Amino acid sequence: MKGGGGGGGVSSSYSFPAKRRWKSLVMAVLGLVFLSMLVPLVFLLGLHSGFHSTMGNPLFSLPAPYLFRLDLAHCTLNSSAFQSGYGTEPRNSGSNDLRVFDQHNPTDISNQSKVRQSTHTDDLIRRLVPTLPQDSKPPIVKGRTSNNMIVVDESEMICQLKFGSYCLWRREQKTKMDDSMVKRMKNLLFVARAYYPSIAKLTSQENLSHEMKQNIQDFERVLSETTTDKDLPRHYEHQMTVMEASIAKAKSCHVDCNNVDKKFRQLVDLTEDEANFHMKQSAFLYKLAVKTMPKSLHCLSMRLTVEYFRSSVDIEETLVKKFVNPDFFHYIIFSRNILSSSVVINSTVLHAKETDKQVFHLLTDEENYFAMKLWFSMNKYGNAAVQVLNIKDLELHSHHKRDLSSLWNLDMGGKVNGVVQSCAVKLFHLKKYLPVSSSFDENSCSWTSGISVIDISRWRIYNLTRTYQQLVHEMSREDGLFETSTLSAGLLTFQGLVYGLEDSWMLSGLGYNYEHKLQKVGSAGVLHFDGSMKPWLELGIPKYKRFWRKYLNTQNHFLSECNVNP
Structure with a gap:
């Protein structure tokens, strides 16, 4: 029994350590499983390096x-x-x-x-985050030329679509400003404004908040009176040093980055809105300057009108036979501008072989009618005759540098209108401006109205006046824009009846295109100052003005009295 009991006792005494070893083994396995799941998670979330999560950062x-x-x-x-x-x-x-x-x-x-x-x-x-290589170059570079192709700045194209020729004028008139320090001060002010609201909320940074507020006010006062570096006050360098120190202190504070980010975005939006406002304002003032009559020209028109009613001279009665003689060369001019009409007539006569056969029919509006009658009765243009007639809202911007008499012997092959065509713009480009119901050849070239040779007989045969009036009425009813309707109706009226003149007869774009070579301008037969920058305006393109000014009688006392000096 003792042996059995002893044996049993021995057996019983060794069973407890076996159970403990089994439990320890189970705990070890569970620990390894837990660690095998936890360790990848730690590396995945970046907890091993103190970076907790991308969501909370x-x-x-x-x-x-x-x-x-x-x-x-x-x-x-x-x-x-x-x-x-x-x-x-x-x-x-x-x-x-x-x-x-x-x-x-x-x-x-x-x-x-x-x-x-x-x-x-x-x-x-x-x-x-993808980064650009250091040697990467922008896809569009302003002014770069390659293989006879000019690459245009995309922002410049967008500007021209929004504001027209103002962008061309601004680019040509732009001058380099010495304002590097002013720009740096604006940058510092921009950063200070972004950080100031967050610093002002910190009760422990009252001194820094007051310092930043004072610096911002000082910068605003200086920049409101400054455009270039030479306008800066003497102590501006000290102000910049103080501002940089304040910004450095602000950046060392514990602030909410989201608030700073929101403030930066607000300032960017305000700056963009301000820039757009100034752009629109400048474009409006430019348009106002080119569309309104200069004070000097208004003075000239008023002085001539008053003088006309004081005078009884009317020499046109002696020239009635010339005005209706079909053997003479007749020119029709549409204009409301005294100076431009005078230059057109004078330049044509000076280059004509037979000035006594030159007859000009000048059509103008009621406002300038009497002023023009007096002007052309006082000024002589060789032996040419000038008849002033009354009509409204028509204008001509050309002057002539070649004898145009050869155009009277032109065989237009049964066509009605002889003009210089521009195949760079075809009718399919203007499709949205043309009536839907009309039929036309989309590949037909457009044409410019600087110079036109009209076959009156065939005009009457085709009854083009009625066709034109019907088109204008129909298109005005569709879009309500009379000016657009008249231009489109003119193109459709002469559909298939246009005779193309040689390009050398006329050079267009002198009122908006800065790229014409002076040699090309000097060799053209007719110079067409179409566009907004007319030669009699201060905004006119300077290098073309001399071709126009030399045909103007600047010694006229009315021009001197009204300070007309184009």
Whole structure:
């Protein structure tokens, strides 16, 4: 029994350690399973380097373009980064001293953790956000020429679509300004305005808030009175140093990056709105300047009108036979401008072989009718005759540099209208301006109205006056725009009845195109100053003005009294 009991006792005493070993083995296996799930999760979320999550970090709550804008993505930067002005950091630099303050981290985190955190953040930015190579070049460069092809700046094209010839005039009149320091001050003011609201909310930074507010007010006062560096006050360098120091202090504070980002966006929107406003204002003033009559020309018209009623001279009665003689060369001019009409007639007569056979029929509106009658009765143009008639809202912008008598012997092959065609613009380009019900050849070339040779007999045979009036009435009823309707109706009226003159007869675009060579201008038969920049306006293109001015009698006492000096 003892032996059995002893044996049983021995057996019983060794069974308890076996159970404990089995339980320890189970716990070890469970621990390994748990660790096998936890460790990949730690590496996946970046917890091993102190980077908790991309969802809670303000850096990744911003759009991709702002990841490179260090001011927007990070509230604290190395102060030396802004010594050269805001926004000058390289976009793909990997050596920037970035420090991201996570709100979930304790304030007493070690320096080693900060270094690892910054390195990990930089690495993620480089891996997740595409960067441009340092030697990358923009696809469109203003003014670049290659293989006889000019590459136009896309922004310039958009500007011309919105504001027309104003963009061309602004580009040519643009002067280089010495305003590098002014721009730097504006950049500092921009950054200070973005940080100030966040700093003002910190009760512990009242002194810094007051300092930034004072600096912002000082900068605003200086910049409101300054456009170039020479206008800056003497102490501006000290002001910039103080402002840079204030901005550096603001960046070292713990602020909400989202608030700074929102403020930056608001300032960008306000700046863009202000720039668009000034652009629209300048374009409006430009349009006002080219569409309204200059004060000097208005004075000239009024003086001539008053003088006409004081005078009883009317020499046109002695020229009635000339006006109706079919053997003479008859020119029809539509204009409301005294100077432009005078230049057209004078330049034509000076280059004509037989001036005594030149007859000009000048059609103008009621406002300028009497002024023109007196002007052309006082001024002689060789032996040519000038008849002034009354009509409204028509204008001519050309002057002539060649004897045009050969046009009277032109065989137009049964066509009605002889004009210089422009096949760069065809009717299918103007399809949306033409009536839907009309039928026309889409490949027909458009034509300019600077000079036209009309076969009156065939005009009457085709009854083109009635055709034109019907088209104008129909198109005005559709779109309600009379000016667009008249231009489109003119193209359709002469459909298939246009005879193309040689391009050398006329050069167009002298009122908007800066690119014409002077040699080409000098060899053209007729110069057409179509466009907004007329030669008698201050906004006129300077290099073309001399071709127009030499046919103007600047010694006339009415021009001197009204200070007319185009």
